Amino acid sequence: MKKTENQRQDTLYVASLEKGMRILSVFSEDRSELGLSEIVRETGLEKSAAQRFVNTLHQLGYLDKNPETRRYRPSLKYLEMAYSYLWSDNLVQLAMPRLIELSNQTQQTINMAKPLETDIMYVIRMPNYRTSFAASVIGRRVPALNASSGRVILSRQSEAMIRACVQDWPLKKYTGKTTMDRGAILENILMAREKGYCLTQKEILPDEINVAAPICSIEGTPIGAIHCSLPAIRWTMEKAEQEIVPLIVETAQAIVPSR
Amino acid sequence: MKKTENQRQDTLYVASLEKGMRILSVFSEDRSELGLSEIVRETGLEKSAAQRFVNTLHQLGYLDKNPETRRYRPSLKYLEMAYSYLWSDNLVQLAMPRLIELSNQTQQTINMAKPLETDIMYVIRMPNYRTSFAASVIGRRVPALNASSGRVILSRQSEAMIRACVQDWPLKKYTGKTTMDRGAILENILMAREKGYCLTQKEILPDEINVAAPICSIEGTPIGAIHCSLPAIRWTMEKAEQEIVPLIVETAQAIVPSR
C-alpha cells in the first residue's frame, strides 16, 4: 500500500467513515444498481474494504440487496434523509405554500433551487405537464451558468464576481441550443441584474422557456431562486415576460427568510 | 466502558461506520439543528467519538456548520441522496408521468407511497392546495394502519396476514378523529380488499378525505399505492367515490413495473 495522500490526517478525522460515505455516494443517476466488484471499481477501495463497508451499510438498512443478483441499491433511507433536510431548511418551509399557490395560478412547472458550489440544486419541484424524469425530481444538480435560476442568483452578486464566475465556472452542453458562448451568458446575467429576473430559452431542454427570479436574505444576498418552465411551443419570450414574470418576481420577493 | 451488546461483532461489520451513520440519522423533523453536546445526548456516543465523527461528516460536506452558533445541520448532500434513490427506483420512474397527469386532471393533491416495515413512506408528492408542510414533502413516514395507502397495500395480502398486522402494528393518534379502534380499521381494510380501493376520512389531517388504490407487481404483490387527498369541506365520501376513485384506480392499475 502506497502512503496515501491524506493531508487531513488529523486525529479528528475518521477515515473509515469517509470510505463508507464514498460507497453511499457512488450510487447516482447512472449508477443505480451495483455489485461488489463494480463498487470496488467505482470507489477505488480495496476489495475487502468494500466488502466490509457494503456489508455494514446493508445491515444498517441504507443499501437494499437483491438476493438473486447480489447487487445493491439505495434504500428508502436515502429518502428519509431528504425529509430531514427539508425540515431543517426554513427557506423550503417558507417557500412551499407560496410555490403551491404559484403552481396553481400559473398551471405551469414551478421550481425552487439553491446555489451549491458552481451548480444549483433543485429543492422543490412542481411539474405541471409532461416533462423528463430528470426535470421532476429534487436533488438534481445543474451548472449554475446553464440555468436561469443559477444566472439570476449570480446576478445579485457584484459585477466583478459575476464576470469571474462566468469566466471560470463549468458549463455543460445539454441541447443543440445550449449557449456555450460565455459572452452571451454574461450579457444575459447583466440583463437579469437590471431587470430583476432572468429569461432563457432552450438551454437545458430543447423546447423550454425559463423564467427565474431571485430569493434574497434581508441583507440582500441571493440564497435561492424560483423558476418557471414553459413549453416553447405554446409560449414566447414576450408572452412569458408579460404573464409569468410578474407572478414569479412577486412570489420570490414575498419570500424573505427571517435570518 | 461496559461490554457493548454488539452481537453482530463479525469482522465484516465496521462499527465506526455505524456510529457515523447514527449521527447522520439523528437529524430529523424535530431535530433539525444540533450542537455537539446535543448530538452526544441523542446518539449516546462518547463526546470524543461524536467530535470525531461530526468533524468528519462536516469535512465531507454532509453537515453544514453555523460558525456563529457552532451547530450543525443536514446539508444539500442529503437531498442529493434522494436524487440517487429516485433514479434507482423504477416504480418511481414509471409512476411519475402518470401522477403528473392525474394531478392535472383532478387538480387535487396526489401522492405515491411505498411500504416500509410497519409504515408507509411517501415517495412522490404533488400538492395542489394549501396543506401542512409535512404533507408536501417526500420521505415522510406514517404508520401503515393510519393511512389509506397503507391500508390498501395491506388489503392485497392474505386475510390472515391482514388480521395479524391490524392487531400488531403501531397506530398513532393524529387528530381527534383518528380511528384507534382496530376492529374498525380491519373492517375498512376488508372493505378495501373487496372494492380494490380504500376510502378514509380525517385520519391524519382533520379536514381531509383520502382515496387510495394499490400498485401491484405482475405477480400481484402490493408494492405501493397512489393516494389522493381531498378537502373535506368541499368533498363528501360519496362524491369522492364517484369522481375520484375511478381515476385513481385506473392510474394505479396502469402502473405495472416490468419486474
Add this chain to the structure above:
DNA sequence: ACACTTAGTATTGTATTATAATACAGTTTA
C-alpha cells in the same frame, strides 16, 4: 461583575478495531 455551569476544541498514549491478504465457493463465459 462575579463565580459557575455548560459548550466546543485540542492532545496523547494505548489497545481495540479496521485492515489486506488470501483462500474458498459459486456463476458466467469461452
Add this chain to the structure above:
DNA sequence: TAAACTGTATTATAATACAATACTAAGTGT
C-alpha cells in the same frame, strides 16, 4: 471443461479509532 469472473469467509497484524483529560470560550444565574 477449463478459465475468468463473481461474491464470501477467515486470520494475523499494525494502523487507526479510541477515551480520557486538559483547555478555552461562551453563556447563566445570583
